[in-house]
Amino acid sequence: MRKFLNLFLITVSSILFICSCLYILKYFFDVWQTKKQSNLLNELSFTENITNNIDNEKQSEIIIGKVKTERMLKLEKLQLENSDIIGWIEIENTNINYPVLQGEDNSYYMNHNYKKQKSANGSIFLDKDYNFDLPSSNLLLYGHNMKNGTMFQHLLKYRDKTFYISHPVIRFTTNNEDVNYEIISVFESRVYYKSEKNVFRYYYFINAENEGQYNEYVTNAKNASLYDTGKSAKYGEQLLTLSTCSYHTKNGRFVLVAKKGLE
Numbered sequence: 001m002r003k004f005l006n007l008f009l010i011t012v013s014s015i016l017f018i019c020s021c022l023y024i025l026k027y028f029f030d031v032w033q034t035k036k037q038s039n040l041l042n043e044l045s046f047t048e049n050i051t052n053n054i055d056n057e058k059q060s061e062i063i064i065g066k067v068k069t070e071r072m073l074k075l076e077k078l079q080l081e082n083s084d085i086i087g088w089i090e091i092e093n094t095n096i097n098y099p100v101l102q103g104e105d106n107s108y109y110m111n112h113n114y115k116k117q118k119s120a121n122g123s124i125f126l127d128k129d130y131n132f133d134l135p136s137s138n139l140l141l142y143g144h145n146m147k148n149g150t151m152f153q154h155l156l157k158y159r160d161k162t163f164y165i166s167h168p169v170i171r172f173t174t175n176n177e178d179v180n181y182e183i184i185s186v187f188e189s190r191v192y193y194k195s196e197k198n199v200f201r202y203y204y205f206i207n208a209e210n211e212g213q214y215n216e217y218v219t220n221a222k223n224a225s226l227y228d229t230g231k232s233a234k235y236g237e238q239l240l241t242l243s244t245c246s247y248h249t250k251n252g253r254f255v256l257v258a259k260k261g262l263e
Contacts, residue, residue: 069178075099076175082114086126087174089141089242092167094154100141100172102126110144121150129206136207137214138239139172145245145254152244156254158186161227168229170258172240181240181258184231187224191251200224202255203243211235221257233259 071088078099079085087100101109101123109125112118127140143152157163170181192199200220208214214235222232233239238260246254 069173071173071178072175075173079175082116084109084116085114086132087172089124089173090171091154092169092171094157094167095149096124096152096154098124098143098151100124100126102130103128106142110142121146121148124151127206131207134207135238138205138207138217138241140203140206140241140243142243145247152242155242155244155256156246158183158256159226159254164227164229168231170240170242170256179260181238181260182231183256183258184218184229184233185221185225185255185257186229187221187226187255187257188246188248189224189253189255190249191253202241202257203253205241208235218257221255231259237261 075085075088082101084101084103085099086102088098089100090097099114101114102125103109106125106128109123111120111122113121113123122144124141124143127142130136130139143155145151145153145156147153157167164183164186168183170183172179172181189200189202191203192201202217202221205213205217208217217239218233240258240260242256242258244254246252
């Protein structure tokens with residue numbers, strides 16, 4: 001009986017050891033894949049015929065000389081791999097340099113990468129309710145705050161106003177444009193209970209039905225800001241909101257709000 005028990009314990013210990021090793025390997029593989037994404041656009045070859053496999057309408061746009069940056073053309077090439085890729089976001093001198101996905105819900109890309117592979121790091125993704133056909137008032141992007149420094153973890157650098165002053169711009173590229181967004185607000189927030197009244201639920205704002213709703217969002221974002229950026233937005237200007245988890249409080253969030261273009 002004792003011999004059997006020892007054998008059982010050895011077997012269980014071996015299985016646990018193997019599982020632990022596999023978990024650690026999977027973790028580092030996910031980190032490696034996520035960090036590799038940040039250089040993905042640079043790795044795409046632009047010397048080859050980039051219009052290969054792009055439909056005739058898009059090829060015609062390139063041929064007749066419509067304004068498309070190299071970055072936009074590379075994005076189109078990347079979209080052949082996954083049509084859920086809707087853009088690319090980059091903040092200079094940070095690890096934030098990733099494709100942006102949009103799924104049918106706001107959960108799939110929380111644990112899948114741009115190749116639709118399972119990944120604890122997930123992806124940077126656009127809220128499912130944003131409608132490019134409108135277009136909506138606010139591009140609301142989500143990303144994990146990973147302790148390994150990937151995804152939206154570097155947003156927290158903006159707690160320091162000095163960092164904001166030297167990095168006031170977010171670059172966002174889509175099929176239609178390759179533009180800069182100017183940061184107007186940096187604030188801490190949280191996910192509020194339904195019973196809580198008169199709170200700023202920034203995560204519900206996608207499209208303003210009128211000027212009043214737009215101005216209310218901008219005012220609330222400015223009032224919540226950790227410091228005064230000296231910048232604001234006017235009704236009709238496209239907004240970009242970046243959101244990640246923060247541990248300053250339960251269900252905390254760290255948020256940047258920016259507007260398209262520079263003054």
